Amino acid sequence: MPFSNDPIVKVKDLVYSYDSVRALDGLTFEIYRGEFVGLVGPNGSGKTTLLKCLSKLYTPQEGSIELDGRDLRKLSQLEGARIYAVVPSEFSMDMNISITDTVLLGRYPYLEGLWWERKRDEEIALEAMEKLNVLNFGNRKLGELSSGEKQRVLIAKALAQEAKVLLIDEPVAHLDLGYQMEIMEMLKSLARDGVTIIVAMHELNLAVKYCDKLIVLDKGRIVACGKPKDIVTQKLIEDVYGVKAIIQDIPEVGMVIIPLSSSNNGGVFDKKNGKKGATALGKTPARRRGVGA
Ligand SMILES: Nc1ncnc2c1ncn2[C@@H]1O[C@H](COP(=O)(O)OP(=O)(O)OP(=O)(O)O)[C@@H](O)[C@H]1O
């Protein structure tokens, strides 16, 4: 077991409701230092809401979150920024600053007094850029980069923050297969260096390939949590995604999920009541699900 016995994230009985929607319905789990954790589950199952609670963007109505042994509620923004860094799913900042300066922004929790980096801050930012292979973008602007390149810059910024926990929402959603694997491999190697990685994602085959642990959410609840090979079953995939799938263990590849058909057969599956429902258009294509890499 490569991970320390000391949980770095401890969540207990967490509830978060938007006005009328109970998006997180009593979550309890622990994550250990250096674990690479995939948060998976259908659209609307609560992944982003959970990441927002973990990054203190949202205040849960019930339950508790401890990060690195500290009650999240009692952490100041700067203290929090030394423990966790967030990589958002869509990057709307269209800043007209260079890639190097973008990564340097990750050093803000450590700047003393004036907004002025010390040599050490620059070294750390450059190290992070080297690790994420973005050093050669140095003088370009973020808006000039492709999605995959931008994603790598944002992870470099999070790394420059020297956070112990990275919270990342859909890091590979818009990337081609090559970049998807590259990002997952980079995240895996960061985890091996002791950084705890929590990633919300839809690409199940990538999640089972790279993640040490999966937390499977459905309608705001955890329906499975553990090593991919211990928890991913045909039944789980069908129960959670409404998809019939074959799960195979291929030598030298590992577990592979092969989706066969949506079990709702082209109707709209009303998961709440567990039955198919008619639509205004009569026949609606099977709900698109993000299964498979
Ligand atoms: N700002 C909001 N106001 C009201 N309800 C919201 C808001 N954001 C999310 N929700 C609802 O909370 C639930 C959880 O949404 P969340 O965005 O956390 O899901 P998700 O698992 O990240 O989904 P996706 O895979 O589509 O990104 C959904 O029912 C969603 O409609």
Ligand SMILES: [Mg+2]
């Ligand atoms: Mg989301």
